[in-house]
Amino acid sequence: MSTTIADALELEHVESHLHPEGSFEVDDHPVPTGLEEIWRFTPLKRLRGLHQDAPLDGAAFTVDVEAADGVTAVSVPVADSARGASGYVPVDRVSARAWQAATSVFEITVPKDLVTETPTVVRLTGSGVEHAAAGHLLVRAGAFSHAVVVVEYAGSATWAENIEVVLDDGAQLTLVTVQDWADDAVHVVSQHSRVGRDASLKHVAVTLGGDVVRASTSADYVGTGGSVDLLGVYFADAGQHLEHRLFVDHTAPKTRSNVEYKGALQGQDAHTVWIGNVLIRKVAEGIDTFEQNDNLVLTDGAKADSVPNLEIETGEIDGAGHASTTGRFDDQHLFYLQSRGIEEEEARRLVVHGFFNDVIRRIGVPALQERLVEAIEDELAEHVGRIG
Amino acid sequence: MTTLDIKDLHVSVATEDGDKEILRGVDLTVNTGEVHAIMGPNGSGKSTLAYSIAGHPKYTITKGSVTLDGQDILSMTVDERARAGLFLAMQYPVEVPGVSVANFLRTAKTAIDGEAPKLRTWVKDVNSALERMTLDPSFAQRSVNEGFSGGEKKRHEIAQLELLNPKFAVLDETDSGLDIDALRVVSDGVNRYTAQGDRGVLLITHYTRILQYIKPDFVHVFVAGRVAEQGGRELADQLEAEGYDKYTRRSDAPAGAGAAAQA
Numbered sequence: 001m002s003t004t005i006a007d008a009l010e011l012e013h014v015e016s017h018l019h020p021e022g023s024f025e026v027d028d029h030p031v032p033t034g035l036e037e038i039w040r041f042t043p044l045k046r047l048r049g050l051h052q053d054a055p056l057d058g059a060a061f062t063v064d065v066e067a068a069d070g071v072t073a074v075s076v077p078v079a080d081s082a083r084g085a086s087g088y089v090p091v092d093r094v095s096a097r098a099w100q101a102a103t104s105v106f107e108i109t110v111p112k113d114l115v116t117e118t119p120t121v122v123r124l125t126g127s128g129v130e131h132a133a134a135g136h137l138l139v140r141a142g143a144f145s146h147a148v149v150v151v152e153y154a155g156s157a158t159w160a161e162n163i164e165v166v167l168d169d170g171a172q173l174t175l176v177t178v179q180d181w182a183d184d185a186v187h188v189v190s191q192h193s194r195v196g197r198d199a200s201l202k203h204v205a206v207t208l209g210g211d212v213v214r215a216s217t218s219a220d221y222v223g224t225g226g227s228v229d230l231l232g233v234y235f236a237d238a239g240q241h242l243e244h245r246l247f248v249d250h251t252a253p254k255t256r257s258n259v260e261y262k263g264a265l266q267g268q269d270a271h272t273v274w275i276g277n278v279l280i281r282k283v284a285e286g287i288d289t290f291e292q293n294d295n296l297v298l299t300d301g302a303k304a305d306s307v308p309n310l311e312i313e314t315g316e317i318d319g320a321g322h323a324s325t326t327g328r329f330d331d332q333h334l335f336y337l338q339s340r341g342i343e344e345e346e347a348r349r350l351v352v353h354g355f356f357n358d359v360i361r362r363i364g365v366p367a368l369q370e371r372l373v374e375a376i377e378d379e380l381a382e383h384v385g386r387i388g
Numbered sequence: 389m390t391t392l393d394i395k396d397l398h399v400s401v402a403t404e405d406g407d408k409e410i411l412r413g414v415d416l417t418v419n420t421g422e423v424h425a426i427m428g429p430n431g432s433g434k435s436t437l438a439y440s441i442a443g444h445p446k447y448t449i450t451k452g453s454v455t456l457d458g459q460d461i462l463s464m465t466v467d468e469r470a471r472a473g474l475f476l477a478m479q480y481p482v483e484v485p486g487v488s489v490a491n492f493l494r495t496a497k498t499a500i501d502g503e504a505p506k507l508r509t510w511v512k513d514v515n516s517a518l519e520r521m522t523l524d525p526s527f528a529q530r531s532v533n534e535g536f537s538g539g540e541k542k543r544h545e546i547a548q549l550e551l552l553n554p555k556f557a558v559l560d561e562t563d564s565g566l567d568i569d570a571l572r573v574v575s576d577g578v579n580r581y582t583a584q585g586d587r588g589v590l591l592i593t594h595y596t597r598i599l600q601y602i603k604p605d606f607v608h609v610f611v612a613g614r615v616a617e618q619g620g621r622e623l624a625d626q627l628e629a630e631g632y633d634k635y636t637r638r639s640d641a642p643a644g645a646g647a648a649a650q651a
């Protein structure tokens with residue numbers, strides 16, 4: 001089986017809103033009005049013109065890198081970069097604008113056959129929201145390599161970004177993105193992964209900070225045996241808009257995907273959006289996919305939108321399903337814990353940690369798991385005692 | 389000696405058709421050192437009584453009192469009642485996703501005792517409590533009741549009873565759904581608990597089967613939201629022979645009428 005992604009796409013053109021026509025040209029993407037399907041949940045007014053024509057020439061940020069032995073992490077001019085290696089074509093205006101505006105590409109390269117447990121950590125810290133900026137990140141995992149890459153965002157920024165991820169055959173990559181922004185940050189990011197034959201990608205999206213975060217995350221496959229796990233943990237406080245848009249495009253047979261996002265919301269006008277799209281093309285026989293989103297609404301005034309979406313072009317699949325839940329504290333949970341003497345506040349904490357636990361356990365990076373449990377504890381410390 | 393005193397307890401629940409009275413004047417006094425069996429048909433309000441004592445928010449007390457050595461239980465929160473010495477083994481124990489049994493038990497023990505248990509002995513205590521209930525020690529790492537079989541859930545309740553060691557235990561149909569081996573294991577646990585002395589048990593059951601293993605000092609027949617008759621062990625034998633018919637026929641109560649629908 002040596003079908004390339006291009007062949008696959010030529011084989012069958014899918015008329016689906018899940019598969020919009022991409023373009024590198026900004027003008028091919030009209031300024032969104034907010035009525036478009038892909039923009040209808042996003043508070044455009046708060047994007048500081050990222051979706052219009054705000055110059056993307058800001059430079060008020062720093063990048064810190066701790067690379068594992070053998071892994072390179074450097075910034076290179078666009079002309080010298082391997083940009084486009086994932087086959088990604090911008091599917092919205094912000095992405096196209098970021099593509100055109102970026103002057104350099106931050107390339108993280110895991111060489112073929114390199115196996116390392118040590119995470120490679122890249123930390124971007126913004127120091128101002130006034131001048132919007134564009135970034136491009138390319139993560140390449142060579143054949144049969146095995147690595148962990150963590151990308152962290154902190155500070156204040158108005159940031160439009162494209163992330164490309166390329167897994168060669170047999171590569172295993174855990175990519176963690178941590179949005180630990182300050183309260184005023186705006187981040188619109190499109191991330192696309194191309195998964196090689198027998199390669200497996202685990203992406204973990206941790207979204208805690210920022211005023212508006214809109215992350216569009218997609219993946220497709222160039223060969224059989226590819227595997228994608230997209231895990232997410234988010235926690236929205238008062239006024240925050242955290243939007244995750246997932247799209248898994250099963251472009252090859254015998255591939256699997258699993259999407260699991262869990263979010264908690266607390267405070268007035270905390271808003272989360274989760275769109276989970278999965279497309280199973282005609283060629284993608286024998287695939288297995290499941291997507292799940294659970295939201296825990298901790299207070300009045302918070303709102304979680306959750307839209308799973310499965311489009312199936314072939315009947316020859318092993319499994320396909322989705323589930324979405326949005327709920328408040330379960331009285332039964334609290335009653336059971338309290339009936340064992342545990343105070344209400346402590347019971348609530350246990351329930352929230354328990355809610356996130358399943359997905360956190362699956363991250364597989366112990367240091368990050370611990371940090372995440374602490375981060376959730378910090379979020380809870382502010383509010384949960386007052387929840388009634 | 390400590391006394392759990394239930395006086396003229398009236399309880400209702402909110403339903404679509406308005407409030408519905410389920411308990412209609414329950415009087416019951418349980419002293420430590422005593423085992424009281426409460427037997428009654430489905431829908432007679434046994435679980436409602438258990439939940440009301442524990443403080444479940446779904447149930448509204450409209451009249452009457454529940455006191456523990458004169459202390460008003462009904463004005464306490466659910467967790468305060470537990471810390472005052474009450475324990476409820478639930479008919480349908482609740483699954484709490486993502487919260488490990490180990491974490492749950494340690495948190496509960498800390499809350500009840502007012503201090504964290506000593507780590508080394510505690511782990512041993514938990515393991516042996518699970519073992520006595522024929523639950524594998526690996527249960528400590530699983531989420532509370534999640535994916536447990538019906539019988540495992542019940543045995544987990546009794547493991548908690550032994551670890552938390554309250555003054556009074558209300559056991560709501562802990563025997564239902566248990567096979568004979570599990571029934572013995574559970575009964576042994578309850579008997580160990582009462583053998584300490586100075587412990588009280590309210591053993592709610594639908595069947596007389598468990599009374600071969602746990603010997604009650606008193607038997608109360610519960611029908612249509614109140615105690616219809618009480619006596620000693622011989623009352624259980626009589627129920628075994630005759631069933632609840634004579635009580636249910638006598639009653640024209642709405643809660644009794646609900647029994648058929650629920651069974």
Ligand SMILES: Nc1ncnc2c1ncn2[C@@H]1O[C@H](COP(=O)(O)OP(=O)(O)O)[C@@H](O)[C@H]1O
Binds near residue numbers: 401402403434
């Ligand atoms: N939340 C509720 N809403 C409406 N009816 C209820 C509710 N809880 C209990 N009931 C009714 O109250 C009666 C007693 O129930 P329960 O206490 O569970 O009885 P038992 O445990 O003896 O089988 C039944 O008729 C039952 O249907």
Ligand SMILES: [Mg+2]
Binds near residue numbers: 435436479560561
């Ligand atoms: Mg019952």
